[in-house]
Amino acid sequence: MALKRVVVVGGTHGNEWGGIFLLRRELAQVSVETYPFQLDTCLANPGATRANRRYLDQDLNRSFVAAELAQPELPAYEAQRAQVLARELGDADFLLDLHNTTANMGLTLILSRPDALTDPLTRQLCAHALRQDTRVRLYTNPVPLAESPYLPSVARRDLTLEVGPMAHGTLRAELYHATRKLVFDLLDYLARWEKGTAPRYTGELPVYAHLQNVDYPRTATGELDAMVHPDLQDRDFEPLLPGAPLFQDFSSHTLTYQGSETVWPVFINEQAYYEKHFAMSLTRLETYPL
Amino acid sequence: MALKRVVVVGGTHGNEWGGIFLLRRELAQVSVETYPFQLDTCLANPGATRANRRYLDQDLNRSFVAAELAQPELPAYEAQRAQVLARELGDADFLLDLHNTTANMGLTLILSRPDALTDPLTRQLCAHALRQDTRVRLYTNPVPLAESPYLPSVARRDLTLEVGPMAHGTLRAELYHATRKLVFDLLDYLARWEKGTAPRYTGELPVYAHLQNVDYPRTATGELDAMVHPDLQDRDFEPLLPGAPLFQDFSSHTLTYQGSETVWPVFINEQAYYEKHFAMSLTRLETYPL
Numbered sequence: 001m002a003l004k005r006v007v008v009v010g011g012t013h014g015n016e017w018g019g020i021f022l023l024r025r026e027l028a029q030v031s032v033e034t035y036p037f038q039l040d041t042c043l044a045n046p047g048a049t050r051a052n053r054r055y056l057d058q059d060l061n062r063s064f065v066a067a068e069l070a071q072p073e074l075p076a077y078e079a080q081r082a083q084v085l086a087r088e089l090g091d092a093d094f095l096l097d098l099h100n101t102t103a104n105m106g107l108t109l110i111l112s113r114p115d116a117l118t119d120p121l122t123r124q125l126c127a128h129a130l131r132q133d134t135r136v137r138l139y140t141n142p143v144p145l146a147e148s149p150y151l152p153s154v155a156r157r158d159l160t161l162e163v164g165p166m167a168h169g170t171l172r173a174e175l176y177h178a179t180r181k182l183v184f185d186l187l188d189y190l191a192r193w194e195k196g197t198a199p200r201y202t203g204e205l206p207v208y209a210h211l212q213n214v215d216y217p218r219t220a221t222g223e224l225d226a227m228v229h230p231d232l233q234d235r236d237f238e239p240l241l242p243g244a245p246l247f248q249d250f251s252s253h254t255l256t257y258q259g260s261e262t263v264w265p266v267f268i269n270e271q272a273y274y275e276k277h278f279a280m281s282l283t284r285l286e287t288y289p290l
Numbered sequence: 291m292a293l294k295r296v297v298v299v300g301g302t303h304g305n306e307w308g309g310i311f312l313l314r315r316e317l318a319q320v321s322v323e324t325y326p327f328q329l330d331t332c333l334a335n336p337g338a339t340r341a342n343r344r345y346l347d348q349d350l351n352r353s354f355v356a357a358e359l360a361q362p363e364l365p366a367y368e369a370q371r372a373q374v375l376a377r378e379l380g381d382a383d384f385l386l387d388l389h390n391t392t393a394n395m396g397l398t399l400i401l402s403r404p405d406a407l408t409d410p411l412t413r414q415l416c417a418h419a420l421r422q423d424t425r426v427r428l429y430t431n432p433v434p435l436a437e438s439p440y441l442p443s444v445a446r447r448d449l450t451l452e453v454g455p456m457a458h459g460t461l462r463a464e465l466y467h468a469t470r471k472l473v474f475d476l477l478d479y480l481a482r483w484e485k486g487t488a489p490r491y492t493g494e495l496p497v498y499a500h501l502q503n504v505d506y507p508r509t510a511t512g513e514l515d516a517m518v519h520p521d522l523q524d525r526d527f528e529p530l531l532p533g534a535p536l537f538q539d540f541s542s543h544t545l546t547y548q549g550s551e552t553v554w555p556v557f558i559n560e561q562a563y564y565e566k567h568f569a570m571s572l573t574r575l576e577t578y579p580l
Contacts, residue, residue, distance in 0.1 A: 021514070021540065024513075025540040026540070052565075102457040102460060165457075167392040167455075167457040167458070167561050168457070168458075168561070169561045169564065170392060170559055170561045170564070171514075171517045171559075172517070172518075172520075172523060172559070173517035173518060173519060173520050173523065173538040174520040174523070176517060176540075177538075177542055223314075224311070224461070227461045227462070227463035227466060228462075228463060229463060230462075230463050230464040233462060233463065233464070248463040248467075250311065250315040250316070250466075252467055269460055269461075269462070271457050271458070271459045271460045274459065274460070275342075
């Protein structure tokens with residue numbers, strides 16, 4: 001499949017500034033001759049971006065389930081925006097969606113398409129990304145396309161880039177520039193792929209495969225009853241062993257991880273996931289042959 | 291002046307969770323016999339707390355200017371709430387207002403009353419606080435009471451506690467527990483003061499005295515044109531020398547500090563101050579005799 005159109009998306013969440021500023025300050029100025037494909041940018045949620053909020057009515061990145069896209073009368077702002085974006089982005093051969101997180105995720109590429117790792121380009125692109133910055137990680141969380149609520153699912157191929165830790169509604173210069181470098185590295189690889197000059201990597205990809213989300217301990221009425229344990233805070237992608245500290249309650253008591261296998265938590269203490277009832281997601285470190 | 295009523299305030303900004311949870315989980319449960327004064331708690335902005343936003347219509351902590359309090363018909367939610375709070379908190383002999391910041395402020399006590407450091411109790415309480423945690427700092431930013439927009443200005447004495455770095459709408463366990471310990475240390479000192487058994491400290495207080503706020507570089511249309519320089523990020527309360535890196539623009543160029551004297555920046559890259567057009571505040575380190 002040729003790469004005719006590549007789209008870089010920012011502002012899917014209106015308070016995640018890394019992608020929003022990268023679009024405004026860099027990508028919107030790229031000359032049309034630079035790449036052998038049409039490079040477009042898309043500010044996904046202009047209403048939430050103007051309000052400097054994650055969303056206005058509902059999470060745009062949970063608004064792309066096929067059954068909901070089939071209902072053009074849904075009232076939420078983001079449901080309407082999803083209608084528009086599904087039409088505008090459906091012919092993208094590759095879509096890169098730029099996000100930020102308060103979790104210490106470094107530069108994490110999320111693969112949510114079930115066939116992502118069997119696609120030669122996506123696989124090679126991930127291998128290329130891993131060589132560009134030591135903080136690059138691959139997190140697979142496959143969802144069948146028809147059920148996928150995620151914006152990038154409307155394109156033919158996609159990756160989501162999660163960069164952190166960065167508080168929503170702020171920029172951290174070092175992470176901004178690391179994002180900028182990685183995005184141009186990825187575009188460069190796509191260009192070389194299209195021209196047939198891309199390096200082909202061999203060996204294995206380290207992949208953090210999603211197992212489950214874990215909520216905070218809560219009271220009988222659903223209120224937060226503990227926090228991420230200080231020993232786990234900021235330790236995304238590090239192994240969590242059975243019996244290790246997981247949460248600390250408001251009286252300083254430790255709650256330990258009760259699982260029987262070692263897991264690798266990600267999205268630890270992400271701000272936007274309190275309302276989704278996730279304190280973190282647990283993954284298993286696997287390898288995938290190139 | 292006897293201490294008859296002490297009030298601990300949280301949620302002046304509805305997405306600063308440290309104080310909100312400390313009120314709910316600890317202070318609301320304190321027995322009336324614990325202290326020789328009436329200890330009350332106050333969730334200052336219940337509307338914004340429910341919405342998990344800093345404010346609904348305007349910053350509550352800029353809504354206490356006397357001339358505005360004299361206008362009970364002002365339409366904003368926070369203007370109305372200020373009317374209520376001015377009445378409810380006006381007889382507090384001591385008010386402690388709990389805040390969080392995305393800046394690396396540790397446990398900073400802000401003194402905004404012009405006479406704060408000439409008040410023997412406030413001075414001794416600050417000396418006591420400095421001995422409880424190595425991250426305690428004193429930041430003076432005096433505003434004449436009649437012009438003060440700050441909530442605590444309605445009480446007879448006050449301190450504001452700024453704790454960070456903590457992303458708004460999140461909790462970090464270690465900082466939560468450090469806040470809890472310091473608040474109880476302060477209440478304990480107030481109790482001993484009232485009983486006449488408080489230790490009296492001698493020597494000098496290190497004080498970071500406010501000089502000026504510094505905005506980000508901006509484009510002709512007012513858009514952000516640079517970020518806090520990576521070398522300065524998270525370096526609150528460290529000396530910034532003439533010629534040192536201050537900002538980094540979107541093309542990675544460094545902008546240096548052009549002042550002629552060494553200053554100590556605070557509130558570096560606080561999320562809520564982008565809209566106020568402050569990248570940081572500059573202070574001068576001084577000492578104040580006890």
